[in-house]
Amino acid sequence: MTGHQTVTQARVGNNYFLKAVGAISTLAGWTSATMIVLAVAITCQMIFVRFVLNHSTIWQTEMVVYLVIAATLIGLPYVQRLRGHVNVDLIPLMLPRPVRFYLCILTLTISIAIIAVMFWYGAEFWHFAYERGWKSDTVWGVRLWIPYLSLPVGLGLLMLQLTADLVAVVLKIDLPFGLEDS
Amino acid sequence: MDPLTLSGLVALTTILVLFSGVSVAIGLLIVSAGFLLVFDGARSLELMPEILFGKLDNFALLAIPMFIIMGSSIASTRAGADLYEALERWLTRVPGGLVISNLGACALFAAMSGSSPATCAAIGKMGIPEMRKRGYPDGVAAGSIAAGGTLGILIPPSVTMIVYGIATESSIGRLFLAGVMPGLMLVGLFMAWSLYSTARSGDRELLTARAYSWREKFEILPRVLPFLIIILGVLYAMYGGIATPSETAAVGALLCLLIAMVIYKLWNPRDLWVVLRDSTRESVMILFIIAAAGVFSYMLSSLYITQSIAEWIGTLDVNRWWLMGAINIFLLIAGFFLPPVAVILMAAPILLPIIVTAGFDPIWFAVVLTINMEIGLISPPVGLNLYVINGIAPDIPLKTILSGSMPFVLCMVLAILLLCLFPGIATWLPDLVMGAAV
Amino acid sequence: SEELRLSHQWSNQDVRNKVAQIVADEVAAADVDLDIKIFGSQSLFKAREQYTPLSRGQLDMTILPLSYAGGQQPAYNLTLMPGLVKNHDHAARLNNSDFMKALQEIMAQDDVMVLVHGYLAGGFAGTKGCITKPEDVAGLQTRAAGKAFEQMLAGAGASIASMSSSEIYNAMQTGVLDAANTSSSSFVSYRIYEQVKCYTPAGDVALWFMYQPMLMNKSTFEALNEEQQAALLDAAAKAQAFYLEEAKKEDAASADVFREAGVEIATMSQADFDAWRALAQKTSYAKFVEDTPDGQKLLDMALAVE
Ligand code: NA
Ligand code: NA
Numbered sequence: 020m021t022g023h024q025t026v027t028q029a030r031v032g033n034n035y036f037l038k039a040v041g042a043i044s045t046l047a048g049w050t051s052a053t054m055i056v057l058a059v060a061i062t063c064q065m066i067f068v069r070f071v072l073n074h075s076t077i078w079q080t081e082m083v084v085y086l087v088i089a090a091t092l093i094g095l096p097y098v099q100r101l102r103g104h105v106n107v108d109l110i111p112l113m114l115p116r117p118v119r120f121y122l123c124i125l126t127l128t129i130s131i132a133i134i135a136v137m138f139w140y141g142a143e144f145w146h147f148a149y150e151r152g153w154k155s156d157t158v159w160g161v162r163l164w165i166p167y168l169s170l171p172v173g174l175g176l177l178m179l180q181l182t183a184d185l186v187a188v189v190l191k192i193d194l195p196f197g198l199e200d201s
Numbered sequence: 202m203d204p205l206t207l208s209g210l211v212a213l214t215t216i217l218v219l220f221s222g223v224s225v226a227i228g229l230l231i232v233s234a235g236f237l238l239v240f241d242g243a244r245s246l247e248l249m250p251e252i253l254f255g256k257l258d259n260f261a262l263l264a265i266p267m268f269i270i271m272g273s274s275i276a277s278t279r280a281g282a283d284l285y286e287a288l289e290r291w292l293t294r295v296p297g298g299l300v301i302s303n304l305g306a307c308a309l310f311a312a313m314s315g316s317s318p319a320t321c322a323a324i325g326k327m328g329i330p331e332m333r334k335r336g337y338p339d340g341v342a343a344g345s346i347a348a349g350g351t352l353g354i355l356i357p358p359s360v361t362m363i364v365y366g367i368a369t370e371s372s373i374g375r376l377f378l379a380g381v382m383p384g385l386m387l388v389g390l391f392m393a394w395s396l397y398s399t400a401r402s403g404d405r406e407l408l409t410a411r412a413y414s415w416r417e418k419f420e421i422l423p424r425v426l427p428f429l430i431i432i433l434g435v436l437y438a439m440y441g442g443i444a445t446p447s448e449t450a451a452v453g454a455l456l457c458l459l460i461a462m463v464i465y466k467l468w469n470p471r472d473l474w475v476v477l478r479d480s481t482r483e484s485v486m487i488l489f490i491i492a493a494a495g496v497f498s499y500m501l502s503s504l505y506i507t508q509s510i511a512e513w514i515g516t517l518d519v520n521r522w523w524l525m526g527a528i529n530i531f532l533l534i535a536g537f538f539l540p541p542v543a544v545i546l547m548a549a550p551i552l553l554p555i556i557v558t559a560g561f562d563p564i565w566f567a568v569v570l571t572i573n574m575e576i577g578l579i580s581p582p583v584g585l586n587l588y589v590i591n592g593i594a595p596d597i598p599l600k601t602i603l604s605g606s607m608p609f610v611l612c613m614v615l616a617i618l619l620l621c622l623f624p625g626i627a628t629w630l631p632d633l634v635m636g637a638a639v
Numbered sequence: 640s641e642e643l644r645l646s647h648q649w650s651n652q653d654v655r656n657k658v659a660q661i662v663a664d665e666v667a668a669a670d671v672d673l674d675i676k677i678f679g680s681q682s683l684f685k686a687r688e689q690y691t692p693l694s695r696g697q698l699d700m701t702i703l704p705l706s707y708a709g710g711q712q713p714a715y716n717l718t719l720m721p722g723l724v725k726n727h728d729h730a731a732r733l734n735n736s737d738f739m740k741a742l743q744e745i746m747a748q749d750d751v752m753v754l755v756h757g758y759l760a761g762g763f764a765g766t767k768g769c770i771t772k773p774e775d776v777a778g779l780q781t782r783a784a785g786k787a788f789e790q791m792l793a794g795a796g797a798s799i800a801s802m803s804s805s806e807i808y809n810a811m812q813t814g815v816l817d818a819a820n821t822s823s824s825s826f827v828s829y830r831i832y833e834q835v836k837c838y839t840p841a842g843d844v845a846l847w848f849m850y851q852p853m854l855m856n857k858s859t860f861e862a863l864n865e866e867q868q869a870a871l872l873d874a875a876a877k878a879q880a881f882y883l884e885e886a887k888k889e890d891a892a893s894a895d896v897f898r899e900a901g902v903e904i905a906t907m908s909q910a911d912f913d914a915w916r917a918l919a920q921k922t923s924y925a926k927f928v929e930d931t932p933d934g935q936k937l938l939d940m941a942l943a944v945e
Binding site: 048051052055056058059060062063065066070080083084087088090091092094095097098099101103104105106107108109110111112122123125126129130133134136137138140141143144167170174196 | 220223224225226228230231234251253254259262266443452458477480481482483484485488489490540581585
């Protein structure tokens with residue numbers, strides 16, 4: 020969603036862990052936004068090179084694709100911090116407070132578990148590409164461990180932010196599912 | 202387990218998990234991991250990050266953040282207000298005044314933004330207070346903007362059309378063109394309803410528009426010019442042989458950012474960051490769902506569910522229109538709960554073979570699908586546009602926004618029926634511009 | 640019964656799906672308690688994402704252009720090198736050569752083995768005119784199939800635009816692209832004849848041959864019992880014979896489709912071919928040797944096949 024609504028974000032209270040994780044996620048968000056802007060610039064450069072100069076465009080398409088992938092993965096923790104990942108909160112809304120609290124802890128724990136699994140295999144995949152020296156099969160031939168690095172980094176930071184969210188709910192610093200009492 | 206029972210189990214589990222309040226993307230990953238682990242063994246689990254990465258490895262996806270930046274850079278300026286004010290000054294002879302101008306502005310803005318919430322926010326933040334000030338009922342004010350905002354994904358450019366194009370390997374340029382006429386038809390239907398309901402409210406004054414002098418009319422034109430240039434520029438780039446949709450989107454994003462900075466003085470780094478933050482937030486959310494839905498569809502395919510359902514439907518001997526009706530109801534229900542991209546990515550691989558076998562045009566179907574998704578955007582429990590309106594006008598109760606949107610939902614249902622009766626509404630323009638379908 | 644999963648990127652009507660189907664049917668008929676499930680049209684993995692899971696044992700079988708994995712094993716780039724293969728019979732001789740043995744040793748390092756060998760040919764098409772010799776592409780926005788062809792065409796003065804074969808139609812329609820090089824079957828299945836003025840199909844001499852074998856994970860194969868292995872190898876032999884015959888037919892069939900659509904058909908002469916090859920030696924061959932360990936040795940082995 021765009022603009023103008025007040026952006027809700029994870030509450031951190033006076034907890035140093037939560038503040039630190041929040042800062043890391045925000046930094047990741049800046050990185051992600053920068054990558055998207057870079058993708059805009061490079062694409063425009065590519066059109067200029069091809070349409071105006073009628074030259075070859077060797078590396079641009081690939082670079083832009085990897086930038087958008089990295090922007091997505093590295094942006095994950097920041098969007099989690101901004102409560103930007105859409106969910107269906109119909110049932111949590113209907114539940115009484117204590118049940119909602121435990122459901123939130125359950126869903127956060129499972130979320131952390133699945134992202135942890137993906138982080139693990141993502142890191143393994145990255146390491147595999149690094150060790151074997153894989154390159155993309157294009158003229159540019161980028162070393163694939165570079166774009167693949169966004170997998171462990173993005174998923175790892177998302178895992179960290181989710182853990183912070185869990186801590187905040189357990190310590191009652193933030194509300195379960197961010198829902199106010201009706 | 203036979204594949205059809207298995208698909209029932211997957212469907213049930215998915216509903217349960219998604220209703221637990223977990224975020225949609227992570228929920229899809231959880232369901233996928235669970236079924237892959239049980240039915241495929243650990244080796245498929247190892248593949249998940251690789252598949253996630255692979256689903257994002259597509260140049261066409263670039264268009265999504267680009268078209269979102271186009272919308273949000275303009276939305277964070279006074280541009281939305283300028284747009285509908287210009288329309289109001291020029292549409293003096295058209296009865297209905299402000300609500301008509303607002304819907305028109307939504308349609309114009311939709312031609313610059315690929316996303317519905319952006320359209321809704323851009324026009325709504327000035328439009329809703331203005332309409333209420335002039336005495337429009339809250340329901341009409343909020344409902345018309347919520348509904349007008351949904352045009353963002355029907356009138357090109359459209360994020361959901363891009364996703365559909367990727368999922369079904371259809372031409373994105375053709376899909377965009379297919380949305381134009383149905384989009385205009387919907388605007389017409391929305392306007393007709395707004396006029397009727399305003400007239401019925403008895404306040405004749407609302408219907409008689411204020412008169413503007415020619416001076417006032419021409420004064421505002423330069424302020425709308427940049428947008429017309431952007432819209433025409435994007436159309437020219439895309440259909441005039443300069444760039445593919447993704448590339449066009451990048452040019453559009455750059456132009457919109459520049460216009461926002463130069464004409465609307467969006468220089469302050471803090472304000473610029475708000476634009477980038479909002480674009481990043483929406484893009485990352487959508488792209489993560491796309492990636493996770495990709496993992497989900499890998500699971501469906503790996504467990505042979507997609508293939509079995511398609512085969513099963515193929516053996517059913519039903520009238521194609523019953524089939525279309527059933528598909529529409531399924532899409533409507535899915536759209537109530539899930540954001541459009543998730544529905545399209547999960548449903549398209551299963552539905553497309555069925556659609557084609559039953560003799561429907563996939564480009565036409567994209568439009569029907571999109572209108573279904575538009576309904577989902579203004580219906581609970583996950584109605585992104587409702588939340589946007591709620592953010593803009595927190596004092597209008599959600600119930601009033603909802604009841605105000607209901608008639609527009611009926612307009613959309615009517616539009617789907619019209620499209621079924623006259624498929625040409627969708628297919629005429631793309632066939633005209635790009636030749637008969639490949 | 641035991642189940643093997645085969646993934647590929649092509650549609651049901653494609654010759655490569657038919658090859659997969661023959662292997663699956665023959666193995667089923669052999670009644671050795673082995674099933675092959677085919678996942679076509681990229682329904683499981685995207686085209687370029689099949690080699691990695693294959694080599695890690697997460698996918699059992701695939702049919703793919705081996706050069707897709709050229710970023711992982713640079714030697715594979717030799718399987719899509721301009722002018723290296725002269726015609727289909729020459730391709731068949733390559734399959735039984737020392738060169739192919741050397742390639743298979745490299746595959747074995749990735750735990751991959753070949754079940755069915757096969758080459759498919761392709762040609763050129765242009766929206767403005769015919770492309771037969773290097774001078775014809777100068778200044779054209781061109782899509783080439785494969786890195787080595789991109790290097791060669793760039794050497795001829797073409798501007799290279801990278802895209803997948805499914806995007807050629809739209810790119811030509813909007814004028815982004817002036818010329819394309821891809822396989823005969825892709826030219827037909829993506830209906831490129833609606834967009835071009837002239838087509839240069841693979842004929843008696845052809846520049847573009849791509850090695851597209853059926854591969855299997857080696858450990859998975861070795862874990863099968865002897866009867867199952869024998870049934871697979873028998874089925875593969877039958878499929879390979881079929882593949883060669885069909886590959887020969889496709890070039891002529893594609894030329895017919897383009898001719899019927901009113902497209903001009905051009906032929907590449909031996910002199911044109913030699914000019915391309917001389918250019919390739921300076922560009923793609925040289926780059927290959929530079930980038931690949933033992934590159935010169937492998938190239939010489941391939942060139943030695945008569
Ligand atoms: Na739009
Ligand atoms: Na909804």
